[in-house]
Amino acid sequence: MINIIFLGTTSGVPTRARNLPSVFLRYGKERILFDCGEGTQRQLMIKNLKFMKITRIFISHWHADHFAGLLGLVQTMELEGRKEPLFIYGPHKTNEFFEQYISVGYFDHDFEISVQTLDEGDVVKCEGYKVTPFRVEHGIPALGYVFHEDEKVRADMKKAAAFGLSTSPKIGKLKAGKEVVHNGKTVKPEDILMRSPGKKIVYTGDTRQTSNIVKFSEGADLLISDSTFSADFEKRAHGFKHMTSKQAAEIAKKANVKKLVLTHISRRYQETKGGEKVLLDDAKKIFKNAVLAEDFMEIELK
Amino acid sequence: MINIIFLGTTSGVPTRARNLPSVFLRYGKERILFDCGEGTQRQLMIKNLKFMKITRIFISHWHADHFAGLLGLVQTMELEGRKEPLFIYGPHKTNEFFEQYISVGYFDHDFEISVQTLDEGDVVKCEGYKVTPFRVEHGIPALGYVFHEDEKVRADMKKAAAFGLSTSPKIGKLKAGKEVVHNGKTVKPEDILMRSPGKKIVYTGDTRQTSNIVKFSEGADLLISDSTFSADFEKRAHGFKHMTSKQAAEIAKKANVKKLVLTHISRRYQETKGGEKVLLDDAKKIFKNAVLAEDFMEIELK
Numbered sequence: 001m002i003n004i005i006f007l008g009t010t011s012g013v014p015t016r017a018r019n020l021p022s023v024f025l026r027y028g029k030e031r032i033l034f035d036c037g038e039g040t041q042r043q044l045m046i047k048n049l050k051f052m053k054i055t056r057i058f059i060s061h062w063h064a065d066h067f068a069g070l071l072g073l074v075q076t077m078e079l080e081g082r083k084e085p086l087f088i089y090g091p092h093k094t095n096e097f098f099e100q101y102i103s104v105g106y107f108d109h110d111f112e113i114s115v116q117t118l119d120e121g122d123v124v125k126c127e128g129y130k131v132t133p134f135r136v137e138h139g140i141p142a143l144g145y146v147f148h149e150d151e152k153v154r155a156d157m158k159k160a161a162a163f164g165l166s167t168s169p170k171i172g173k174l175k176a177g178k179e180v181v182h183n184g185k186t187v188k189p190e191d192i193l194m195r196s197p198g199k200k201i202v203y204t205g206d207t208r209q210t211s212n213i214v215k216f217s218e219g220a221d222l223l224i225s226d227s228t229f230s231a232d233f234e235k236r237a238h239g240f241k242h243m244t245s246k247q248a249a250e251i252a253k254k255a256n257v258k259k260l261v262l263t264h265i266s267r268r269y270q271e272t273k274g275g276e277k278v279l280l281d282d283a284k285k286i287f288k289n290a291v292l293a294e295d296f297m298e299i300e301l302k
Numbered sequence: 303m304i305n306i307i308f309l310g311t312t313s314g315v316p317t318r319a320r321n322l323p324s325v326f327l328r329y330g331k332e333r334i335l336f337d338c339g340e341g342t343q344r345q346l347m348i349k350n351l352k353f354m355k356i357t358r359i360f361i362s363h364w365h366a367d368h369f370a371g372l373l374g375l376v377q378t379m380e381l382e383g384r385k386e387p388l389f390i391y392g393p394h395k396t397n398e399f400f401e402q403y404i405s406v407g408y409f410d411h412d413f414e415i416s417v418q419t420l421d422e423g424d425v426v427k428c429e430g431y432k433v434t435p436f437r438v439e440h441g442i443p444a445l446g447y448v449f450h451e452d453e454k455v456r457a458d459m460k461k462a463a464a465f466g467l468s469t470s471p472k473i474g475k476l477k478a479g480k481e482v483v484h485n486g487k488t489v490k491p492e493d494i495l496m497r498s499p500g501k502k503i504v505y506t507g508d509t510r511q512t513s514n515i516v517k518f519s520e521g522a523d524l525l526i527s528d529s530t531f532s533a534d535f536e537k538r539a540h541g542f543k544h545m546t547s548k549q550a551a552e553i554a555k556k557a558n559v560k561k562l563v564l565t566h567i568s569r570r571y572q573e574t575k576g577g578e579k580v581l582l583d584d585a586k587k588i589f590k591n592a593v594l595a596e597d598f599m600e601i602e603l604k
Contacts, residue, residue, distance in 0.1 A: 013378045014344040020374070038374040039341040042316040062407035064377040068370070072322065072340040075366040076315045101406040104399050105364030106442045140408045 060205025362507025
């Protein structure tokens with residue numbers, strides 16, 4: 001099971017209702033943040049999520065609204081006695097920026113922070129899943145991320161029985177991709193194995209509409225997309241290197257994703273009651289299964 | 303009139319109820335922050351305080367819980383089109399740290415940020431008040447600050463009339479400290495002027511108990527003090543270079559201040575309902591007019 005919780009859903013400026021960008025994802029023992037805007041550690045606390053158990057943080061790009069919560073979170077982890085390493089990833093210059101940022105002031109950390117600069121083509125391989133960065137267009141080095149659960153492989157026990165196999169360790173070998181010989185017959189993995197794809201979640205970070213998002217979002221269970229502006233502000237969106245919710249919906253449709261979450265909502269829509277509805281309306285004209293993110297909104301993928 | 307609003311009252315780690323340290327002070331057109339912990343800009347918004355009108359920020363020391371809200375606030379000011387300069391002050395290495403901090407990532411600001419490193423002995427002279435830094439003990443360069451409203455000077459019109467002076471421009475000269483000659487008589491400022499002291503507010507930042515706070519707090523209307531621990535944790539307070547609420551009260555008593563606000567409350571007291579009461583109880587045994595700070599608590603000095 002994968003749990004996704006939206007910790008911050010505004011764009012560059014926080015509001016009373018929406019904190020700065022961060023998406024929390026729990027998978028097994030892993031607790032991942034995509035971006036870590038100012039105030040993320042407190043959002044975690046308010047939602048009763050264990051900030052000490054965060055394992056990995058993926059930064060989409062180095063604008064303060066996407067990273068300014070890192071320093072406080074690291075200081076808190078140190079004050080609370082963290083021992084486990086923390087893994088931080090981000091685009092071009094991430095090692096350099098992080099080093100510059102974390103060494104402001106007098107605070108040291110004793111736990112290991114492993115920082116890795118990523119680019120499209122890299123793969124972060126973890127237990128049961130991988131995270132793949134892809135390039136987006138935001139005027140500075142910026143990445144979107146695909147969280148991809150590993151393919152699930154299980155034996156069809158009826159087919160296995162037809163070969164005389166039951167709980168034999170040979171089934172483990174087949175799962176590991178090896179042929180086995182049983183009762184004098186060669187059994188190939190595809191003879192008895194059933195494969196089902198793992199869940200796929202895409203986070204665009206901040207970006208203009210670009211075909212690269214379609215490419216990397218193909219068939220995703222969930223697309224979490226920049227959706228800063230309404231359709232009537234398409235020119236402005238382009239100028240500020242963001243997307244309209246309509247553009248996000250167009251991508252969702254082309255990529256055949258199952259569900260679209262609109263986030264990174266401009267403050268302009270939040271100032272009037274119900275003002276944000278236009279974003280969802282614009283999107284739904286193109287792609288039905290769209291929702292507007294809210295702080296602390298949860299999505300569960302089984 | 304001076305308004306003081308507590309934006310963050312926890313110690314190093316935020317909690318559900320308390321954000322990271324920041325004290326807002328409004329005096330005339332000036333809006334000042336003492337410290338700017340992570341999330342300060344959002345606290346300003348929640349309290350409907352105009353973050354764009356902040357004029358000066360005094361940083362007590364360079365631990366992240368006291369400065370990690372600066373970057374986001376500056377980015378927001380830029381995004382919202384600020385033109386007015388912003389003045390930032392802090393202890394030893396403030397220019398260096400600020401430059402390092404503000405240049406992380408890709409965000410530029412077009413408005414002027416004037417940064418000034420201060421030490422005890424310096425005075426920041428502004429319209430109608432001054433701010434005086436003083437050294438405290440926190441293991442790293444750290445300052446407390448005295449906000450001191452200018453002395454109020456007005457003419458006693460009865461005494462002035464005795465010299466034959468009424469609304470003459472000569473009264474202005476006397477107020478400016480000059481002697482005047484009227485009807486052949488020399489009139490000295492002290493002959494007709496009444497002086498009343500301006501309000502005095504002291505913010506300790508993070509510190510051990512030290513006599514220097516007593517010296518600089520003498521007769522203050524308000525002492526806002528580090529009060530991280532309860533009296534039974536005096537050793538721990540010393541080790542972590544903080545104060546107990548009892549020690550804060552001892553200082554308030556010795557310095558003859560009018561009111562004491564206990565802030566920078568350790569998370570340990572917030573975890574149990576009513577757990578913070580011990581801090582106030584400890585303090586009140588020594589100094590009656592003490593209150594425990596809460597986020598968004600307001601104090602008005604007339």
